[in-house]
Amino acid sequence: MANPVIYLVPHTHYDAIWVFNKEDYYYINIEFILKQAVQLMKTTDYKFLIEQTFLLEHIENKYPELFVDIMTLARKNKLEVAGGQYLLSDVMLPNGEVLIKEIMAGKKYVKEKLHQDVRVAWGADEFGFNAQWPQILLGCGYKYFAFRRGLDKPKPSEFLWEGLDGSCIICHWMPLGYRAGLDLTRLDNSYSDLKKFAASNQILMPSGSGVMGPQPETPDVVKRWNKGDHQDNARIVIATPIEFFKSLEKEKIDFQIRRGEMYSGRLSEVFPDSTSSRMWIKQRTKKFENSLLVLERLDAICKLEGCPSTQAQDQLKKYWKNLLFIAMHDALPGTGIDEVYEEIKDIFDDVDDTLSKTILDCISELAKRVKGEPDLIVFNPLSWEVRNWCECDLEFNEGVVKGIVGLKLSYEYGTENEKIIDVEVLQHSLYPDGSFKTIRIGFIPTVPALGFSAYKIIKDGNWSMSDSSTVHSSNEIGFKQEIADGFEVQVDPENGIVAVTKNDLMYFKGNELNVEEELGDLYYHRENLGLLKSETGKGVKYGAFKADNFRVLKHKLRSHITLESNYYALRWPYRLTDKLKPILFRHKYIEIKKEIIVYNELSRIDFITHIHDRHPHSRIRVRFETPVSSKSYWSGTQFGAIRRKTNQFYSNKKKTKMSEKPTGVFPALEWLDYSDKDHGVSILNQGIPSHEIRDHSIYLTLLRSVVVLSSDGIMGPCVPTPDAAEVRPYTFRYSALPHDGDWRKAASYRYGMEINMPLVSIQVANKTENTEYDKNRYFGRFSFLEISPKNILISTLRMSEDSKSVIVRFFETEGKRTVASLKFGKIIKSVIVTDLLENKIRKLEQFKNYVLEIAVEPYRIITLKLEF
Secondary structure, eight states: OOEEEEEEEEEEEEEESSSSSSSHHHIIIIIIIIIHHHHHHHHOOOOEEEEEEHHHHHHHOOHHHHHHHHHHHHTSEEEEEEEEEEOOOOOOSSOHHHHHHHHHHHHHHHHHOOHHHHHEEEEEEOOBBBHHHHHHHTTTTEEEEEEBBSSOOOOSSSSEEOOEEEESSEEEEEEGGGTTTTTTGGGHHHHHHHHHSSSSSSEEEEEEEEEEOTTTTHHHHHHHHHSOOOGGEEEEEEEOOHHHHHHHHTOOOOOEESSOOOOOOOSSSOOGGGSSOOOOOHHEEEEHHHHHHHHHHHHHHHHTTTOOOHHHHHHHHHHHHHHHHHTTTTTTTTTTTGHHHHHHHHHHHHHHHHHHHHHHHHHHHHTTTTTOOOEEEEEEOOOSSSEEEEEEEOOOOOTSSSSSEEEEEEEOOSSOOOOEEEEEEEEEOTTTTTTEEEEEEEOOOOTTEEEEEEEEEEESSOOOGGTTTEEEEEETTTTEOOOOGGGGEOOOTTOOOOEEEEETTEEEEEEEEEEOOOOOOOSSSOOOOOOEEESSSBBBOOOEEEEEEEEEEESSEEEEEEEEEEEEEEEEHHHHHHHOOOOOOEEEEEEEEEEEEESSSSSEEEEEEEEEOOOOSSEEEEEESSSSOOSEEEEEEEEEEEEEEEEGGGGGGGGOOOOOOSSSSSEEESSEEOOOEEEEEEEEEEEEEEEEEEEEEEEEEEEOOBBBSSSSSSOOOOOOGGGOOOOEEEEEEEEEEESOOOHHHHHHHHHHHHHOOEEEEEEEEOOOOGGSSSSOOOOOOEEEEESSSSTTEEEEEEEESSSSSSEEEEOOHHHHHHHHEEEEEEEEEEEEOTTSSOEEEEOOOOOOOTTTEEEOOOOOEEEEEEEE
């Protein structure tokens, strides 16, 4: 066996924002790191690793001479870009399309500017990795992956990581982190430690850290080492990661295989509680992601249909770059200083109105091609037919509409008995003659897959608000109603807790707020007391929730229940509370308004919870109690679903040595499900990823009030973060879906997507007289793309990078082999199967006219490039 070789890899870990602002990090990394590293590479055998192209882009624009040096050194293989993302993204929280965009933007830049094909993925500091990361990396052209966090088994440090679909990538876990070779006086010790974990005599030793400059003595230290007498006669080479991995492959190792997500804190911290730090950024990022994905779909459809150009293309380019910045691994988790989030807030404020308007503009263009002069159109951005609640704002001229009976399809060929869709009037204003000036209506349409339904309003001259709803307001009566699929819903008027039963079997009892002590920081939840108070009265004896107003508004299609309450830190009397009712409430710190929406013909229950928390050091979670006793549950993850154990909180009590003891807290992408083979409940969230399942109960973390970046000075400096105290009004949206069978039978994943990409409606303006729009081609319902069966989910539909073709990406989500059927609204001319970066793999011949079929392996991601 050959003597060991230590691959010493000089590098720096770049944070675009964290404990310094963006400008500070530019200054430090350019003036004190890269300029010095370039000089060393030009004059010695020194080599260097750069992770992300965000910094390179800035250097190209502001420091052209330095950039020329970087390009020259890259061509000489003295500088390697590893990772090569636009920015090192968080890998657990963003939509899978965001992760692909980060890689696509970065690798394209490196290829064009530095003429390097990035083959090594470099995971220096991300807070864990989702279970589909191997498939994503391989699909983006990576061959190797070196990373720091999330592994639960230390030996060997080189292995194959298998994704959900069976994809395997060669991995190196960094046993000593990315600072293994930072202290050049302790290389013997570092080698000895690394050798204990290594699968071969090839040893990777990263030599750097965050905002640490190069060490000019490195080449001399290496020369002295190689002249000396060291353990195993090991020698050191100054290298880049690709050199290590190529040598590793030559060893012909029979690698062990690891499976599942890399989200264990056993060997290195993954900071699960950061999934609930600064909750506003999680909520607004989720909305931003969904808006961009919807706009991409509409932009592609409009181009296929020959609609006039909109602002979509320019906005997509600009806002995707904004989103890639926000998804960065210290930004989206919320673990930076307060100052750096001001820019992100400005981005969100700019996006909110602009994207919504452009989406509606695209739908308006499509509406001009609909027969029958519709009054409104409803767009479905998902690849299956959706029946869901929808709201639409309408405006009328005086005297035109005095009442609305319902809606009907504006034009449907061959239909004689048109079905009338009931509507509810939610808000309205009137002209002096009693006719509607403005009106917001709610209704439950059925809209074709990735398409629209167009409707005419059925007018009525005799309407009053009393026709639409009945109201009762009382803290005595409560609420009870039967809904779809045989479920019965009851709401307690004292606390807004919802109980759902069927045939006398409890499916869940929940929407109970828990106020808990929070002594942690942006990285960790910590507590001494634990539960301060729950809405059912558990916790410290002094505090109490007090309900002030319970109101039920019953409409034709749904019931809207509202409970207003407050949390007080002190009630009196506070002894013998089972016997004595409270008389005095003092020290009000939390204002609460719960909205509960129960639909007559849908089994989903929606919750809108408004919280203004002024209670310092508090964590607020919402609890759903279930009769389920399963030891595991399922959760949405990027491009699939992941199974996790329950009750991991209790592993905290074990004395096993760990970098970070398990808490049971994980992020969920849009949905999680806790069920047995007979029944269960899915909790659907809109930007509320942080959750735990313990003692048969599901907990969603709504917010954590913390005031310091790192309370122990270990994970970062003890910088105060008053903005992270979360003293601001919040609105949280989540839903519960009781069901029979498991999550697969219930298709929980579809419901999670439906509440995150809801139906979009718009009033249709009068048609232009331009003859371009006289060739109407749509009837009242039209689908641009329908994908079946139900376990095949769309990920994206957009124009290709060269704007000449259409990209459709979809994936299998139940873990079973499937033949996917794609039915388009236009005749297919050609289909190419590509990798995730749109590089051709093979041509697909199995399609006919509007339909193509393709076999999909379990959890496999498929990308197609089509021409019509």
